[in-house]
Amino acid sequence: xxxxFEDFEAGTVRQFGSFSLSxxxxxxxxxxxxxxxxxxxxxxxxxxxxxxxxxxxxxxGLECMRLVVExxxxxxxxxxAIGLEELSWPAxxxxxxVIEVENEILETRPSSTRSDRGYVRNRTVASHDGEPVLTxxxxxxxxxxxx
Amino acid sequence: xxxxFEDFEAGTVRQFGSFSLSxxxxxxxxxxxxxxxxxxxxxxxxxxxxxxxxxxxxxxGLECMRLVVExxxxxxxxxxAIGLEELSWPAxxxxxxVIEVENEILETRPSSTRSDRGYVRNRTVASHDGEPVLTxxxxxxxxxxxx
Numbered sequence: 001x002x003x004x005f006e007d008f009e010a011g012t013v014r015q016f017g018s019f020s021l022s023x024x025x026x027x028x029x030x031x032x033x034x035x036x037x038x039x040x041x042x043x044x045x046x047x048x049x050x051x052x053x054x055x056x057x058x059x060x061g062l063e064c065m066r067l068v069v070e071x072x073x074x075x076x077x078x079x080x081a082i083g084l085e086e087l088s089w090p091a092x093x094x095x096x097x098v099i100e101v102e103n104e105i106l107e108t109r110p111s112s113t114r115s116d117r118g119y120v121r122n123r124t125v126a127s128h129d130g131e132p133v134l135t136x137x138x139x140x141x142x143x144x145x146x147x
Numbered sequence: 148x149x150x151x152f153e154d155f156e157a158g159t160v161r162q163f164g165s166f167s168l169s170x171x172x173x174x175x176x177x178x179x180x181x182x183x184x185x186x187x188x189x190x191x192x193x194x195x196x197x198x199x200x201x202x203x204x205x206x207x208g209l210e211c212m213r214l215v216v217e218x219x220x221x222x223x224x225x226x227x228a229i230g231l232e233e234l235s236w237p238a239x240x241x242x243x244x245v246i247e248v249e250n251e252i253l254e255t256r257p258s259s260t261r262s263d264r265g266y267v268r269n270r271t272v273a274s275h276d277g278e279p280v281l282t283x284x285x286x287x288x289x290x291x292x293x294x
Contacts, residue, residue: 033209035216036225049226049264049288057228058205058212062180065205069182078183079196081204083235089228117196141196 003076004145005118008108016067016101021055023095029059054092060099060134061087064126067101072122077143079117085137097128106137116147150223151292152265155255163214163248168202170242176206201239207246207281208234211273214248219269224290226264232284244275253284263294 021029023042030039034056037044045053093099107121120142126134168176170189177186181203184191192200240246254268267289273281 033213035213036220038225038227049290054227057230058209062205062209066180066182073183078185080185080201080239081236083204083233083237084231086230086232087234088230090230092227143196 003142005077005108005110005120005142006145007076008105008120008142010105010107012105014071014103016064016071016103018098018100019063019067020096020098021059021063021093023053026053026055026059026095030056034058050092050094052094054094057087057089057134060089060093060126061136063099064101064124064134064136068103068124072103073140076140079141079143081141082119082139085121085139087134087136089134091128091131091133093128093133097133099126099128099133101126110144115144117141117143150289152224152255152257152267152289153292154223155252155267155289157252157254159252161218161250163218163250165245165247166210166214167243167245168206168210168240170200173200173202173206173242177203181205197239197241199241201241204234204236204281207236207240207273208283210246211248211271211281211283215250215271219250220287223287226288226290228288229266229286232268232286234281234283236281238275238278238280240275240280244280246273246275246280248273257291262291264288264290 027040038048038054039056042053103124105122110118120140123137125132174187185195185201186203189200250271252269257265267287270284272279
């Protein structure tokens, strides 16, 4: 059931479901990894630029990543990622927001030097009420069927 | 002691210290957020493309973020980030690797529409034995002194 490089096709769009974060989850995560008051202190954040607590963009990213692994990379012969070409947080994520995650395969390209792998460029978009709150473009390395 | 937009200067390089991740920490984190065998299964990973367990790039990113907040954003009037222009993982991070983190301010630019803030473009580089294992370029929003 493994999905190989040859099984990816540009233009394929996948819906990965949704997630939401509670105030407690936002504060707990940010206290450990991104301790800025926007993410850790509901009272101070209420007077801040967003008028309330918002999730660390890293936490939004991780929740997306979990769904991307479940729906895209976990079933694939994934050999890691080169990186993200961009990662943007165009709007804040607030406690209780339901965030829908989808992914589109943008491009597939065999490795020019190693026949056992290829590159799959893909965009993940997370949205709340149809408005993007996170987008990234990743380049993942996927094994070929006959390696 | 707050650092405002006006206090950031292109060219400033800061050392933020180091971190390392144990095998247990790598597996525990990835099991929750990035459950690919490269990050969760030392035995299977030994036969994989890196010849052993490697950390999720997201975990490396978070450990860097914690140090960036401590050294750069926490003392600043931080109003969030637009995003990352790039996030790359040029080499794997293995259990016990000591990863040094530094940051350079690349550019500062006042907001053209809002006098209460400016944009600070900065690069974070994490290295192991002098070899980069993570780089990102972030654009952070920082409040101005007189807002």
